[in-house]
Amino acid sequence: MDAMVIAILGVPARCGGCGTFPFHAPQAPFRLDDMFVCVKCHRKSAYGQLLDSIGKEAMRQAKQALKFLRERSTMRKALEAHGPRRWTGRSV
Numbered sequence: 557m558d559a560m561v562i563a564i565l566g567v568p569a570r571c572g573g574c575g576t577f578p579f580h581a582p583q584a585p586f587r588l589d590d591m592f593v594c595v596k597c598h599r600k601s602a603y604g605q606l607l608d609s610i611g612k613e614a615m616r617q618a619k620q621a622l623k624f625l626r627e628r629s630t631m632r633k634a635l636e637a638h639g640p641r642r643w644t645g646r647s648v
């Protein structure tokens with residue numbers, strides 16, 4: 557069996573036991589109840605479970621990205637209100 561990383565849009569499925577990516581894959585095409593075996597701890601995960609974990613991880617990353625953008629825009633507003641003014645070239 558080949559080891560492979562199951563990833564969607566750059567988000568890999570992780571082993572529920574040890575958190576690593578590569579799994580020994582069954583023959584493609586995969587069905588949701590096909591079992592993938594972790595290369596490290598040999599824990600078995602169904603393909604459906606792995607896809608589910610990718611979905612959760614993608615949600616987590618999306619939330620983090622939103623939080624980051626929100627914080628950044630809050631910081632920019634604070635800087636615009638109270639921060640350093642742009643240098644106009646006039647000497648004081």
Ligand SMILES: [Zn+2]
Binds near residue numbers: 572594599
């Ligand atoms: Zn594992």
